[in-house]
Amino acid sequence: MRRCCCPYPDWVSVPLTGQQYHLEAGLYRATVTELGAGLRELLFRDEAVILCHEDDELPPAAAGQLLAPWPNRIDGGRYTFGGAEFQLALSEPTRGNAIHGLTRWTAWALVSHDAGSVLLRSTPHGYQGYPFGLEIEAGYRLRPDSGLHVEITARNRGSHAAPYGTGSHPYLTVRTSSVDDCELSLPAASGLPLDSRGIPSGSPASVQDTPYDFRRPRTIGTTQLDHALTGLRRDGDGLAWSHLTADGGSGARVSLWAGEGYRWLQVFTGDPLGPDRSRTALAVEPMTCPPNAFVTGDDLLVLQPGEAVTHTWGIKATLRGRCRGCLWLLTRYRAPPTAPVRLRELSAITPGFMHT
Numbered sequence: 001m002r003r004c005c006c007p008y009p010d011w012v013s014v015p016l017t018g019q020q021y022h023l024e025a026g027l028y029r030a031t032v033t034e035l036g037a038g039l040r041e042l043l044f045r046d047e048a049v050i051l052c053h054e055d056d057e058l059p060p061a062a063a064g065q066l067l068a069p070w071p072n073r074i075d076g077g078r079y080t081f082g083g084a085e086f087q088l089a090l091s092e093p094t095r096g097n098a099i100h101g102l103t104r105w106t107a108w109a110l111v112s113h114d115a116g117s118v119l120l121r122s123t124p125h126g127y128q129g130y131p132f133g134l135e136i137e138a139g140y141r142l143r144p145d146s147g148l149h150v151e152i153t154a155r156n157r158g159s160h161a162a163p164y165g166t167g168s169h170p171y172l173t174v175r176t177s178s179v180d181d182c183e184l185s186l187p188a189a190s191g192l193p194l195d196s197r198g199i200p201s202g203s204p205a206s207v208q209d210t211p212y213d214f215r216r217p218r219t220i221g222t223t224q225l226d227h228a229l230t231g232l233r234r235d236g237d238g239l240a241w242s243h244l245t246a247d248g249g250s251g252a253r254v255s256l257w258a259g260e261g262y263r264w265l266q267v268f269t270g271d272p273l274g275p276d277r278s279r280t281a282l283a284v285e286p287m288t289c290p291p292n293a294f295v296t297g298d299d300l301l302v303l304q305p306g307e308a309v310t311h312t313w314g315i316k317a318t319l320r321g322r323c324r325g326c327l328w329l330l331t332r333y334r335a336p337p338t339a340p341v342r343l344r345e346l347s348a349i350t351p352g353f354m355h356t
Contacts (some may be wrong), residue, residue: 017035021113021285029041033085036104059297060273061270067287068134071285071287072100073097073291097198135154150313156305156306171281171312173244174251175252183243183245187241187242191230234299239257240258242256266280267285
């Protein structure tokens with residue numbers, strides 16, 4: 001028998017995204033892939049809340065990908081760090097940029113996996129244009145009451161200081177054919193002007209009195225978004241929340257929260273993606289630094305040998321139009337979304353139940 005490092009037998013057809021790690025908790029289900037530690041699926045009540053794709057399909061338009069050791073773009077793929085100049089491969093050749101890091105097309109090693117969580121690790125090897133030894137761990141966990149929790153930890157296993165940033169690229173959906181009629185709420189007070197290549201062309205400016213101010217929830221309409229936003233408003237737990245809601249604010253809602261280390265959101269309506277995907281979902285990408293941070297140094301992290309940093313974000317789905325008691329019981333007994341709520345039956349199986 002032929003021996004090799006591949007975990008699959010010779011007769012097995014391997015999907016393009018590698019091993020599939022399935023998670024489930026309550027009414028949430030998710031699938032994380034060996035390729036890039038990407039989030040391929042996230043479902044609530046068997047309905048997608050992010051743009052999903054097949055296991056034998058590469059992530060379209062970076063859907064669900066983890067971005068490291070930098071998010072977004074580096075102008076011309078060139079940067080200077082520690083007095084030395086580096087040239088990265090131009091992974092966005094049409095614009096002449098290096099985009100979305102180095103680890104999204106590599107196989108990640110499994111550390112642990114159970115019914116509701118998975119932890120994957122990227123080997124701390126150097127790359128062309130990035131001769132630094134970062135080990136990155138990506139942990140995905142589902143919780144029945146609060147949905148998806150993601151924890152990204154980078155640790156410098158090398159002998160030199162390393163530049164670092166990270167982001168993630170989920171496209172939120174509330175199962176509408178277009179995001180145009182959806183209500184959007186974003187916590188960002190400022191936006192970064194970008195040129196035609198997606199590179200910053202100035203300093204952050206207030207979104208006040210611009211089409212990109214969604215601090216008060218409003219319908220997206222025809223607004224075209226591909227913007228890096230900052231000045232994020234946070235709740236008492238330090239989380240910055242974005243909400244996408246169907247039916248102009250009265251329907252199903254998908255919410256993304258970003259922990260304190262994520263200072264930026266790239267928000268993208270997907271207009272250039274072609275007729276099948278244009279404006280069908282909304283990318284809300286938590287980022288620790290803005291585009292071109294390896295060149296400008298803006299919010300760039302520098303990890304010394306042995307130093308580690310962790311960032312967290314997550315997604316929560318919300319049903320509307322039922323009382324809390326009905327929702328709890330439907331969740332507990334896994335009834336389909338259209339199941340009628342018969343108060344006598346609910347009272348029989350749950351003493352003390354009250355419909356409100």
